[in-house]
Amino acid sequence: MDKSALFNQFVTFTTAVHEVTHDLTQNVNIDTVTPVQYKILEYIKVSQPVTPTEISDCQHMSLPNTSRELKKLQEKNLIEKITDTEDRRKQSICLSKDGEHMMNEAFACVEVRFQQLMQNVTEEDLAEIQHALNVLQSKLFNRQK
Amino acid sequence: MDKSALFNQFVTFTTAVHEVTHDLTQNVNIDTVTPVQYKILEYIKVSQPVTPTEISDCQHMSLPNTSRELKKLQEKNLIEKITDTEDRRKQSICLSKDGEHMMNEAFACVEVRFQQLMQNVTEEDLAEIQHALNVLQSKLFNRQK
DNA sequence: TTATTTAGTTATCAAATGATAAGTAATGGA
């Protein structure tokens, strides 16, 4: 029916999401790391261990460029590469101790800002938000395929 | 209570939103225009008329760089600059005919993909999604301040 | 009138990013 209206709502919504997440993550730790590198670290943080190929796919960047950035991250002692014992072409990538520490700080900083946003939210609202997130996650933003 | 759990859910959710929007907008018209320029056009499209300063603020880029990109967009005949008659320092920026056409095509392309995503959604789900979008928009992603 | 502020431009530079070609090494199938 009004799926077209839904589309407009969708556009407004995603714009808002992008703005809010931008505000939340702005100026977090970007002293030592470029935006792309931060994105990679974020991905490793939530999905480790990962392979360079997986990073390449999920971050939409070519394998050569992924390799370059991973090398830089390794030189900064933020990640560790371990060659797979089964298939020695593959690499297992994890955050190093420093990397974990840095990302924990970054996430903590973002969470503080997030909780400020949530300050004045009532208990009922909280439940409603949680439910809405679940609905959209499962029915609209479910990344299969 | 479980606001910390909510934060995790929030992170997962925003990641999913970013991925889906990336997929929806991937390879749309980027032949003639860089990613940053596309973002600017998108913003002009939904907010026109706008000033360079507003673009600068909302797109989080410096005024000099904004000015540069606007110049390029003007050279490509995608936008029009009109000097404000009240305050002649200010500029009013709109999409040109070509720009409107291009952005309409881009949005149409994104909408087609979006509707494909919505193909198998039932009428009840639709209502539920719509409601969830409203809830989150007003209670979580409301960009005041 | 003069000084200050605002809005935008131009120019320049360094760094980040994206694309591509050519290479190595390991695996797996013929």
Add this chain to the structure above:
DNA sequence: TCCATTACTTATCATTTGATAACTAAATAA
């Protein structure tokens, strides 16, 4: 064993992006 494929690396290049300094012109306040 030989060949093709996979996983990743190295190198190179063009383009994009971000940052900054210095400028013009208009508006506004002193």
